[in-house]
Amino acid sequence: MRADSAITDNTVIITASHCLQQDVSLITFRCPEIARAARPGNFVNIKISPHKEPLLRRPFSIHNVDGDSIEIMAKSVGCGTALLCSTPVGAELQVLGPLGNAFTVDTPQFEIALLISGGIGTAPMRFLEKTLLAAGKKVYHVIGGKTKKDIQTRGLTNCHIATEDGSDGFRGTAIDLLQERFDFFAGSGTVKLFSCGPNPMLKALAAFCKKKKLPCEASLESIMGCGIGICYGCTVELKNTSGRETSMILLCQEGPVIDAERLLF
Numbered sequence: 093m094r095a096d097s098a099i100t101d102n103t104v105i106i107t108a109s110h111c112l113q114q115d116v117s118l119i120t121f122r123c124p125e126i127a128r129a130a131r132p133g134n135f136v137n138i139k140i141s142p143h144k145e146p147l148l149r150r151p152f153s154i155h156n157v158d159g160d161s162i163e164i165m166a167k168s169v170g171c172g173t174a175l176l177c178s179t180p181v182g183a184e185l186q187v188l189g190p191l192g193n194a195f196t197v198d199t200p201q202f203e204i205a206l207l208i209s210g211g212i213g214t215a216p217m218r219f220l221e222k223t224l225l226a227a228g229k230k231v232y233h234v235i236g237g238k239t240k241k242d243i244q245t246r247g248l249t250n251c252h253i254a255t256e257d258g259s260d261g262f263r264g265t266a267i268d269l270l271q272e273r274f275d276f277f278a279g280s281g282t283v284k285l286f287s288c289g290p291n292p293m294l295k296a297l298a299a300f301c302k303k304k305k306l307p308c309e310a311s312l313e314s315i316m317g318c319g320i321g322i323c324y325g326c327t328v329e330l331k332n333t334s335g336r337e338t339s340m341i342l343l344c345q346e347g348p349v350i351d352a353e354r355l356l357f
């Protein structure tokens with residue numbers, strides 16, 4: 093658990109739930125305790141139903157903080173997320189957070205932030221963009237998906253879209269598009285990249301950043317149980333910062349945000 097622990101476990105009531113696309117919903121609940129303490133990149137661990145199934149909580153990035161309210165963007169991929177996406181306004185959830193570390197935003201070492209996301213990996217980018225703009229940074233998004241229906245741009249500005257089938261924006265991957273437009277994005281400023289998405293995208297991005305010697309933080313996913321360092325369900329192997337050996341880390345504690353140089357895949 094974080095040393096400055098502001099983590100609370102809260103019974104909250106869903107105040108809004110909108111279907112953004114067939115399998116993606118935006119869910120809002122009021123939770124001043126988490127809203128006050130949240131930083132971009134943090135996640136919450138949600139007990140979706142008071143019943144036995146699903147037994148374990150499920151982790152979701154904080155999509156947005158608006159006053160006392162928290163928004164999450166959930167994609168239905170299995171029993172827990174399907175239930176969450178169909179849970180009506182007025183229902184209760186049990187929400188633990190804010191959990192994990194955060195993107196490093198408030199440093200003078202960069203002027204331009206490139207936010208690279210794929211699929212539901214766009215979920216943490218709204219809160220991140222708001223925080224970067226408040227810190228006086230210029231922000232561009234590069235958002236990739238297999239097809240148009242995988243792209244989420246809600247609440248985001250300066251979006252550059254790539255779809256593998258060409259149904260929206262540039263035809264190709266988010267990293268192909270980044271390569272093509274990098275000089276335009278970078279202009280004459282110093283750049284840092286922030287990313288969240290599928291592992292093949294993160295791998296290609298890490299290689300691009302290594303070649304160009306650019307700093308990059310990536311938010312990773314793993315199966316999680318407790319979210320607070322007890323169950324050891326979220327172990328991930330990463331390179332040490334020296335780049336030579338590897339270590340197993342608990343992603344809910346040392347992550348989900350890591351330096352992309354540490355990625356093994």
Ligand SMILES: Cc1cc2nc3c(=O)[nH]c(=O)nc-3n(C[C@H](O)[C@H](O)[C@H](O)COP(=O)(O)OP(=O)(O)OC[C@H]3O[C@@H](n4cnc5c(N)ncnc54)[C@H](O)[C@@H]3O)c2cc1C
Pocket residue numbers: 135146150151152153154164165166167168169170171172173174212215216312313314315316348
């Ligand atoms: C830090 C963190 C932040 C996340 N943020 C979001 C978010 O903002 N929005 C969102 O929609 N999802 C997010 N996820 C993924 C989400 O937690 C999983 O999709 C969810 O737990 C699946 O639960 P389920 O009961 O629907 O699926 P299950 O029925 O448990 O499993 C269905 C399928 O999904 C796979 N799966 C389960 N958990 C994960 C996981 N963590 N990552 C990848 N695949 C998984 C299973 O292997 C299985 O194939 C995040 C995960 C992490 C670790």
Ligand code: FES
Pocket residue numbers: 315316317318319320321322323324325326327342343344345
């Ligand atoms: S999810 Fe339990 S230790 Fe990380």
